[in-house]
Amino acid sequence: MAWIETIDEDDASDSLRAVYDRVASSRGKVANILKVHSLRPDTLQAHHDLYRELLFARTDLSRAERELIAVVVSDANDCAYCVEHHRAALNAYWDNDRIDAVLQGEAKDVLSEREQALATYARVLTTAPGAVTEDNIAALRDKGLSDTAILDTAMVTSYFNFVNRMALGLGVNFTPEEVEGYAY
Numbered sequence: 001m002a003w004i005e006t007i008d009e010d011d012a013s014d015s016l017r018a019v020y021d022r023v024a025s026s027r028g029k030v031a032n033i034l035k036v037h038s039l040r041p042d043t044l045q046a047h048h049d050l051y052r053e054l055l056f057a058r059t060d061l062s063r064a065e066r067e068l069i070a071v072v073v074s075d076a077n078d079c080a081y082c083v084e085h086h087r088a089a090l091n092a093y094w095d096n097d098r099i100d101a102v103l104q105g106e107a108k109d110v111l112s113e114r115e116q117a118l119a120t121y122a123r124v125l126t127t128a129p130g131a132v133t134e135d136n137i138a139a140l141r142d143k144g145l146s147d148t149a150i151l152d153t154a155m156v157t158s159y160f161n162f163v164n165r166m167a168l169g170l171g172v173n174f175t176p177e178e179v180e181g182y183a184y
Helices: 014-027 041-056 063-076 080-090 096-103 113-127 134-142 147-170
Strands: none
Touching (some): 014 041, 063 096, 063 147, 113 134
């Protein structure tokens, strides 16, 4: 599951079990990326709370747009764990051909101008954060994004950079069964 010790639900202390139960009640089960925090239940809870806020709160970004950002960032970071998880989530909104086109660098053929702007910003912030300028923000505004949506875009992008590094840096892996069955 990972290169460090993780505590399974069956072996969890009461405090960790309470966090696992809370996560499972909102997501259907506990993902390996959260189980990797099991040695620090308070951090696991904080991570889950941040995830829920950034991905599920009502904002100016749609759920599909947030999942697009997750896939683009994870692809840029070569994080197979997060690509697979968020590809599955994006598949609730898009068909596989459209997702494949994004992953194969053919996004302009399948994305709206707004989606292209989101994907471009997410990729630049991920791969060359020091190169982001006010012009990148202006490009998002030009496609109709409010400053709140731009803030949300930066937060979702930054969050997935963090999660990708957790998954890659700790060897968090997945199976097809682990990717399936979450509440979206």
